[in-house]
Amino acid sequence: MTAAHTVRPTRDQVLKNLVIANRVLAAYEVVDGWGHVSARDPDDADSFIMSAVRAPALVRERDLVAIRVGDGEPPAQIKASVERHIHAGIYRSRKDVTAVVHCHAEALIPFGVAGVPLRPLAHTDAFLIDGCPIWEIRAATYRDTMLVDTAELGDSLAATLAQAPIALMRGHGATIVGASIHEAVYRAIYARHAALVDLAGRSLGTVRYLSTDEARSAADSTVKTFDRTWELWSTQHGATSL
16 A cells, blocks of 8 residues: 555645645646536645635635535535535545545547446556446435535435445536545546547447456556556645645
8 A cells, every 4th residue: 555545644744735726626627617626634634625616726725614514514604616515525434535536528428328337448547446326316305506515415416426436427427435535636647548448449440448357456566556647746836835
């Protein structure tokens, strides 16, 4: 395991890494004007931290707010993203998760609307062997907006995600989780990569996915590289300016 997984970050480190994560995810076109990333508060397991309402590429530490896991609500008078319930629902159900990414990446949406789960094609996206369920909002309630803006919908999404690293959301996007900010960001970037490679491969013919054994072995190896990719991405996208 990497240092990112074995050393518990301080709250200041989490705040800094959330700002970096927003920038990195925007740079890699996982998020654009929409989308968000959160982290469990290391000083309070019953709270998580995310940007209030700002576009990811513009997020600064002053834009981050703490939200209660129990009901998905921020402190009184604090404005927060309506889809904070995505994060709250997952943190309630997954004690192993300390970071969540929600995105509308263009490459991921076709798989959700076609009912085709993502599968690992390359060693970098081997984590997909642990599942990629598709959440259907109509199964929970009918919402014209398609937004996960209630605790009920957050719990429904979390139930579909179960123990998987990612859930596609039909007509909406995807939600990705990790045991650290590093892992969640890595998975989000390489879920998009997997979708692009899969779509390109299908245009050429029948694609050959990783076997279960190949994927398990590759996933065990890849987890050791999170610090390497994080160092690159954070350096490229503003860590030195924070």
